[in-house]
Amino acid sequence: MRVPFFLDQASTLAPRVDALYYGLVALTAIMMGIIFLPMFYFLYKYRRGNKADRRPIRIPTWKIEMTWTVIPLFIVIGFYCWGSSVYFEIERPPAKAMEINIIGKQWMWKLQHAEGNREINQLHVPVGETVRLTLTSQDVIHDFAVPAFRIKQDVLPGRYVVEWFKATKEGTYHIFCNEYCGVSHASMIGEVIVMSPAAYQDWLARGQPEETLVQSGERLFRELGCSGCHMGNSQIRAPRLEGVFGKPVPLQGGQFVVADEKYIRDSILLPQSQIVYGYAPLMPTYAGHVTEEELFQLIAYIKGLGNKQPEYMK
Numbered sequence: 001m002r003v004p005f006f007l008d009q010a011s012t013l014a015p016r017v018d019a020l021y022y023g024l025v026a027l028t029a030i031m032m033g034i035i036f037l038p039m040f041y042f043l044y045k046y047r048r049g050n051k052a053d054r055r056p057i058r059i060p061t062w063k064i065e066m067t068w069t070v071i072p073l074f075i076v077i078g079f080y081c082w083g084s085s086v087y088f089e090i091e092r093p094p095a096k097a098m099e100i101n102i103i104g105k106q107w108m109w110k111l112q113h114a115e116g117n118r119e120i121n122q123l124h125v126p127v128g129e130t131v132r133l134t135l136t137s138q139d140v141i142h143d144f145a146v147p148a149f150r151i152k153q154d155v156l157p158g159r160y161v162v163e164w165f166k167a168t169k170e171g172t173y174h175i176f177c178n179e180y181c182g183v184s185h186a187s188m189i190g191e192v193i194v195m196s197p198a199a200y201q202d203w204l205a206r207g208q209p210e211e212t213l214v215q216s217g218e219r220l221f222r223e224l225g226c227s228g229c230h231m232g233n234s235q236i237r238a239p240r241l242e243g244v245f246g247k248p249v250p251l252q253g254g255q256f257v258v259a260d261e262k263y264i265r266d267s268i269l270l271p272q273s274q275i276v277y278g279y280a281p282l283m284p285t286y287a288g289h290v291t292e293e294e295l296f297q298l299i300a301y302i303k304g305l306g307n308k309q310p311e312y313m314k
């Protein structure tokens with residue numbers, strides 16, 4: 001369904017979001033009709049001087065009350081279920097997806113592909129492929145929105161948020177920052193370029209990045225001295241990082257946390273906040289020494305370290 005005064009529908013989410021929206025508009029229109037049509041009819045029928053029957057009606061009021069309470073109740077519960085199913089689809093990215101890292105800053109979007117290609121205010125993606133965006137901000141709150149895909153997500157400093165889409169039509173679509181973020185907020189715009197898979201491969205190859213994301217992460221892991229402690233041949237006993245990603249980690253104090261992107265990030269920036277069970281709090285903080293981009297690369301490297309069992313589980 002395409003209504004001419006509406007935007008392009010260019011992702012799998014777009015028709016679902018629009019259907020819900022049109023459904024709500026239709027419900028609102030019907031409710032308006034139910035109220036206003038009788039109103040005009042009664043205005044006409046009971047106008048002054050008309051000989052209408054003005055005796056009070058004798059229907060039990062509980063019947064009327066029940067009808068106009070129960071029917072709308074089921075209608076809004078229906079909308080609630082419909083709305084939540086759309087919401088959960090938007091909020092739960094599919095497990096298998098192409099990954100893009102995005103950093104918002106005053107006033108631009110900096111992106112990096114797993115292959116290492118970098119972009120500013122542009123995102124090239126292949127049509128028909130699920131794309132997962134991991135976003136953070138290096139200063140204030142921004143918001144990454146692509147109206148043609150019906151996606152929109154606040155991007156916060158110090159956190160990772162996730163957005164996903166699967167583009168269904170080749171073309172060029174707007175990216176907006178949808179959260180007022182300072183004087184040049186209005187120029188924090190860009191475009192998603194949806195290409196055929198072959199054209200996308202060409203584009204990737206033309207970029208000729210020096211390193212993939214994982215390779216950059218590996219280099220940093222050595223340059224920053226992480227490997228000195230974490231490769232197992234130092235004076236300091238530090239946990240091996242192979243296979244840690246995605247697993248529950250036991251902490252001092254008895255809780256467990258799942259080692260996701262945010263956990264790795266905090267391990268690097270705030271190592272004192274969550275100490276791995278059985279280890280001493282000897283890891284120095286890297287806050288101020290690594291950029292958001294480098295954090296993404298380190299995380300990609302640790303993620304890519306394979307799925308071997310972490311040491312504590314052996």
Ligand code: HEC
Nearest residue numbers: 224225226229237238239249267271274275276279282283
């Ligand atoms: C001085 C030695 C040392 C250096 C250098 C070091 N770490 Fe650590 N790291 C540790 C120790 C000890 C722990 C366990 C205690 C804790 O949780 O802080 C740890 C914990 C971690 C964890 C949590 C591991 C788990 O099993 O949950 C991650 C992730 C991590 N470090 C990543 C890094 C990265 C990335 C770097 C480099 C930017 C780095 N570390 C540099 C000593 C070090």
Ligand SMILES: [Cu+2]
Nearest residue numbers: 142177181188
């Ligand atoms: Cu912004």
